[in-house]
Amino acid sequence: MSENVWTSKSLSDRLRGAVASFGLPRLIIAGFLLLLFIMAPFVGVNFFTQITNTLNRFSWNAVMVLAMVPMVHSGCGLNFGLPLGIVSGLLGATMSIEFGFTGAMSFVMAIVLATPFAVVLGLGYGWLLNRIKGGEMMIATYVGFSAVAFMCILWLLLPFKSPNMVWGLAGKGLRTTISLEGYYDKVLANFLQVRIGDLVIPGGTILFFALLAFAMWAFLHTKTGTAMTAVGSNPTFARASGINIDKIRILSVVMSTWLAAVGILVYQQGFGFVQLYMAPFYMALPAVSAILIGGATVNKASITNVVIGTFLFQGIVTMTPTVMNSMIHMDMSEVIRIIVSNGMILYALTRKSEAIR
Amino acid sequence: MTENAPLLEMKGIRKDFFGNQVLTDIHLSLKEGEVLGLVGENGAGKSTLMKILFGMNVIAETGGYDGDILLNGEKVRFGSPFDALAAGIGMVHQEFSLIPGFTATENILLNREPRHKAGVVSQIFGERLETLDRKKMQDQAASAIQRMGIRIDPDMVISDMPIGHKQFTEIARELSKDQLRLLILDEPTAVLTEKEAEALLASIRGMAASGIAVIFITHRLQEILDVCDRVLVMRDGYAVQDVPAARTSIPEITKWMVGRSVDTSASARADEQLETGRVIMSISRLWVDMAGETVRDVSLDVYEGEILGIGGLAGQGKLGIPNGVMGLYEAGGSVTFDEKPIPLNQPRSCLDASIAFVSEDRRGVGLLLDESLEWNIAFPPMQIQNKFLKSYLGGLIKWRDEAAIREVTSRYVDSLQIRCTGTRQKAKELSGGNQQKVCLAKAFALEPRFLFVSEPTRGIDVGAKELVLNALKRFNREHGVTVVMISSELEELRQICDRIAIVSGGRIAGILPATRSSEEFGMLMVSQVK
Amino acid sequence: MSTKNQTASFGAKLGRLARDNSVPIMFILICAVCIPLAGFSGGYLLNEIITRMGRNTFLILSLLIPIMAGMGLNFGMTLGAMAGEIALILTADWQIWGIPGVVLSMILSIPLSVGLGLLCGKILNMAKGREMVTSYIVSYFINGVYQLVVLYMMGSIIPIAHSSIKLPRGYGIRNTVSLLNMRQCIDNLWAIRVGGVKIPVLTFLIIALLCLVILWFRKTKLGQDMRAVGQDMNVARDAGVDVERTRIISIVISTVLAGFGMILYLQNMGNISTYSSHSQIGMFCIAALLVGGASVDKASIGNVFLGVSLFHLMFIVAPAAGAKITGDSMIGEYFRVFVSYGVITVALVMYETKKRRAKASLGRQLELEQKGADK
Structure with a gap:
């Protein structure tokens, strides 16, 4: 009977339903990006170079967006505290260089060295978030900020010696930007690189992301992963089913923090530099808005959301400056990025259905 | 205004919620200074009737009502509680509507504060910028408290008050309204100590003497006899009796409240067989902190293989028992299952012991x-x-x-x-x-070996109800699972349970075989366990 | 016996006082350690604090009303700051200087602030229960719009006459707009010097006037409604208070005041950093207020003054003290940034845990009741 009801709905109703479920802002953003791609050849921008740039930026950022998934699943909301994980990654990166690892090995060691920091910080952060259920997002933001500011002091004080990293004159204190040449600059990107004419695909980086994304997908299909989704979907149900909510939430926070640490390392290998001090400060917002653009909500997110969202977001970030510049000789990309990303977060925060958890 | 017309008349009030008839042809009339006691089981339609009278939005949202309400002989139809208030009807709800950080005075005059005469600023920017006249507020609150006749401190902050005083603050708020002619009190004594309740009854008599009519809803029948002029008994959406309070008694009212001639408890097994069964779960001295369903000091044995019903009026604590045992709400006391102690406040320990729970809160917990x-x-x-x-x-x-x-x-x-x-x-x-x-x-x-089922038929239609009850019974009989079913509907409990425990005031008022008469259970429901 | 009881209760009181005021006490300790290390003279410190008090107090006072209405720390005060900046840029372009310039800017900022405040209030009404994080994102979002207006529309759509404030490309405003002809015009009028310490009397009078207005406002019907809405929206609604409207009004008032505050702040500084002046101001004001002992749901004028003095004292002495200890002045810079964020984090955590503790207390009561019955 219900099948009849479904088919009897008119096409326009269904279309409207599809738009509603997809979300108008998402539609606008996707349409805008499509427009940019269509216009690119007309204003004299090389289409394939643009695709290459977009793919590159996608590959740098995707892991950090993936880091949003576990905490959204466990109901901790959007991880505005991403800088905490980034800081762990930076510690891994600087220590790996300090200990003299080079080439691909330095990348592996950076991940290995970042892991204990990510785990310990994640545990503490998770413990804190369990004490303040309901106010996670605001506090996460400020935990991230505090961590970045605290690390600024440590970057100056920690006894790093490597001449590639410390200020030349003083001989101590880390530089704000550290070149990765000779270390893990483009180690993933150059591995399995695919070239088709102007189109260059950073195969290794994308493969690395795919591996992590697959692991996340697989985790969500295990017993513990199922429990995590249930905790986010209805914590009371999960508790009544004998789940230790606090433990699951802490696990999700640790996973998210670790993925953020790995994410920043992947970003660095693509970008070619380690950025210290205040650089991680605003890194949470692009990741948050990317996953929201991909169709996630405050308490539901999937791997598909990550892929689509990162692609759309990075697409706009790379395409707008070039296309708009060639069109109207005005680089408004930064402003558009700010409005789009924060507008998307606002849209997610103010939706009624998501206010009730 | 028509002379000699009663203050309030409700004529032929009918109401259905999506085809489900909850009120049928209710007639009610009330004179100035008269106190009417309104009694009935949960779901009898008392609160729906009062919601209609008070113009609550939920009535209009669900399709309005049929019938007429007359105030002083004039037909009225309230679009919102504010219309009802303006017409001189006041209502004290069960849930407090008080600002916790305000004093009694500020709450009594909430949004009706007297203000100083308009200054320059308020003339430009509107009257919301007039300053409050604290002196006048004090006077008005004091006079309202005076009219109530119960002393409360007008300067005390609500969050510091004992619960009874919060109740009195609400009543004083209604009394401070000059236009008040009819006051509805919805179970006001439920949260009061004995002394406070007595003071309130005296206060109701005082109000009546000053010409205010009162509709008094309570489950404590003695109070009805003590203070009311008339009693209206409701059952299943009908007004079954409307008699002067002086000419009736508690047993009689109880009978009207629950009195159904049907006897469907045929399924119950014989008393002897049950009492000799093995105790599978033993609850002792349980307290549960569940808002609105607080449990105090409950001890209860459940026999293996039986279906035990737990009944009682809403808010008396029957729902707190399974929620406390299952660890969903903070609880204390001790529970043993199969001779092994079950640690409280850990849902997992119950589930591991093969105890399952169907929560009354389907959407929230289930x-x-x-x-x-x-x-x-x-x-x-x-x-x-x-x-x-x-x-x-x-x-x-x-x-x-x-x-x-x-x-x-x-x-x-x-x-x-x-x-x-x-x-x-x-x-x-x-x-x-x-x-x-x-x-x-x-x-x-x-x-599971043991199943708690809480309000399994709440809010579902008749067909599904039957199916659910049968499934439970089959589960019990075929798999030998012990079932404890909590329900507000006594008839439903009598239909499938072997024994029924009645909870009142957070305590077990008594346990009877399901074969006993409805009146006996009704007496337990309205009894006060100390 | 009774004296012992008294001392015990006195001790308990002292303990509670210390717990309730842990943040200011911590700051007093930090300052007590840093002041001797920094080695500034008392006169210098006093002068600096008086200057900063005049500069910042008005802005911080703008936070009080949303707290009263239960909407938490208004991170959206940045909106007012942006409105103030746009007004100042326009006045600067019209070459209206001195006190008339300040007054004109304030008048110009009102419609902008009201518009932004309405928008912010409406959005916050759609996100009840997560007002703070939403107002925080609103401030970023509007910052994007602000950049769109100032960087692209000013000079192209909105006429800007003077090239001194325009970017060389012909549209958009320069990174710094000089307010030299307006600099400290209010601070210097009627200023007096007491033993080398300059006291900007007029500025303090304006601040005192605002304090009086806030005190008066609390006594009005609207103020009472805001307190009611802040404590329990549903009860207030049942009593007939227009909750949504009241909340929007509180945000609008806060935004307008923040706009005025920003103009006072910038006339003291003497120039506008077009793209960064406002971005940190919300954070510093909120941190200062919290340092003064305010919490997310409770703040007084006293908190503002204590906060602004302690916070800025720390701000002055921390870099110097840090430099003394480590030989690197950047350490102190970063330390004060860390402390600013840290104090907001701590205040937010304390607020959330307090909310949860209040919920758990009824169980204790039941347990005690039963124990009492046993006796």
Whole structure:
């Protein structure tokens, strides 16, 4: 009977339903990006170079967006505290260089060295978030900020010696930007690189992301992963089913923090530099808005959301400056990025259905 | 204004919620200074009737009502509580409507504060910028408290007050309204100590003497006899009796309240057989902190293989018992199951001991609304008993076995006749009755030895009700599972239970075989356990 | 016996006082350690604090009303700051200087602030229960719009006459707009010097006037409604208070005041950093207020003054003290940034845990009741 009801709905109703479920802002953003791609050849921008740039930026950022998934699943909301994980990654990166690892090995060691920091910080952060259920997002933001500011002091004080990293004159204190040449600059990107004419695909980086994304997908299909989704979907149900909510939430926070640490390392290998001090400060917002653009909500997110969202977001970030510049000789990309990303977060925060958890 | 017309008349009031008739032809009239006692079981229609009178939005949202309300002989139809207030009707609800950080005075005059005459600023920017006249506020609050006749400190902040004084603050607020002619008190004595309740009764007499009519809703029947002029007894949406209080008695009122001639408790097994059974669960000195359903000092033995009913009026604590034992609300005391102690406040310990629970809060606790039926039914057994999982790498990876999950879900969809488009349909898309069946399926899938079922038929239609009750009974008889069913509907309990415990005031008022008469249970419900 | 009881209760009181004021006490300790290390003279410190008090107090006072209405720390005060900046840029372009310039800017800022405040209030009404994080994102979002207006529309759509404030490309405003002809015009009028310490009397009078207005406002019907809405929206609604409107009004008032505050702040500084002046101001004001002992749901004028003095004292002495200890002045810079964020984090955590503790207390009561019955 219900099948009849479904088919009897008119096409326009269904279309409207599809738009509603997809979300108008998402539609606008996707349409805008499509427009940019269509216009690119007309204003004299090389289409394939643009695709290459977009793919590159996608590959740098995707892991950090993936880091949003576990905490959204466990109901901790959007991880505005991403800088905490980034800081762990930076510690891994600087220590790996300090200990003299080079080439691909330095990348592996950076991940290995970042892991204990990510785990310990994640545990503490998770413990804190369990004490303040309901106010996670605001506090996460400020935990991230505090961590970045605290690390600024440590970057100056920690006894790093490597001449590639410390200020030349003083001989101590880390530089704000550290070149990765000779270390893990483009180690993933150059591995399995695919070239088709102007189109260059950073195969290794994308493969690395795919591996992590697959692991996340697989985790969500295990017993513990199922429990995590249930905790986010209805914590009371999960508790009544004998789940230790606090433990699951802490696990999700640790996973998210670790993925953020790995994410920043992947970003660095693509970008070619380690950025210290205040650089991680605003890194949470692009990741948050990317996953929201991909169709996630405050308490539901999937791997598909990550892929689509990162692609759309990075697409706009790379395409707008070039296309708009060639069109109207005005680089408004930064402003558009700010409005789009924060507008998307606002849209997610103010939706009624998501206010009730 | 018509001379000699009664203050309030309600004529032929009818109301249905989506075809479900909850009020049928209610007539009621009230003179100035008269006190009317309104009694009835939960669901008898008392609160719906009062909501209609008070113009609550929920009535209009659900299609309005039929019949007429006359005030002083003039027909009125209130669009909102504010209209009712303006017409001189005041209501003190069961839930307090007070600002916690304000003093009694500020609450009594909330949004009706007297202000100083307009200054320059307020003339430009509007009257909300007039300053409050604190002196006048003090005077008005003091005079309202004076009229109430119960002393409370007008300068005390609400959050520092004992609960009874909060109640009195609400009453004083209604009395401070000059236009007040009719006051509705919805179970005002439920939260009061004996002394406070006496003071309130004296206060009601005082109000009546000054010409205010009072509608007094309570489950404490002695209070009705003490203070009311007339008693209106409601049952199943009908006004079954309207008599002067002086000419009736507690047993008589009780009989009217619950009196049904039907006797459907044939299913109960004989008393002797039960009392000799083995005690499977023993609850002793349980307290539970569940808002609105507080449990104080409950001790109870459950015999193996029986169906025990727990009944009682709403708010008396019957729901607190399963929620406390299952660890969903903070609880203390001790519980032993199968001679082993069960640690409280840990849902897992109960589930591990093979005790399952179907919560009364389907949407809040019972279901993952945003997930599929498969997840809803398979989740607890998966997490607690490692069912529906495939192990890889020597148990290191426990992978969801989608095929097994689908198999078990469709089995329960068939056996409980859950109407859905498929096992992947989301739980929130089902009707209430079908959601309830999913909750049952979830508990059955755990294959428990002991099952708590809380309000299994609340808010579902008759057909589904029958199916749910039969499924429970079958589960008990065929699998030998001990069932404790909590319900507000006594007849439903009598229909399938062996014994019924009645909870009143957070304590067990008594346990009787289900074969006993409705009146006996009714007496327990309205009794006051100390 | 009774004296012992008294001392015990006195001790308990002292303990509670210390717990309730842990943040200010911590700051007093930090300052007590840093002041001797930094080695500034008392006169210098006093002068600096007086200057900063005049500069910042008005802005911080703008936070009080939303707290009263239960909307938490208004991170959206940045909106007012942006409105103030746009007004100042326009006045600067019209070459209206001195006190008339300040007054004109304030008048110009009102419609902008009201518009932005209405928008912010409406959005916050759609996100009840998560007002703070939403107002925080609103401030970023509007910052994007602000950049769109100032960087692209000013000079192209909105006429800007003077090239001194325009970017060389012909549209958009320069990174710094000089307010030299307006600099400290209010601070210097009627200023007096007491033993080398300059006291900007007029500025303090304006601040005192605002304090009086806030005190008066609390006594009005609207103020009472805001307190009611702040404590329990549903009860207030049942009593007939227009909850949504009241909340929007509180945000609008806060935004307008923040706009005025920003103009006072910038006339003291003497120039506008077009793209960064406002971005940190919300954070510093909120941190200062919290340092003064305010919490997310409770703040007084006293908190503002204590906060602004302690916070800025720390701000002055921390870099110097840090430099003394480590030989690196950047350490102190970062330390004060860390402390600013840290104090907001701590205040937010304390607020959330307090909310949860209040919920758990009824269980204790039941347990005690039963124990009492046993006796």
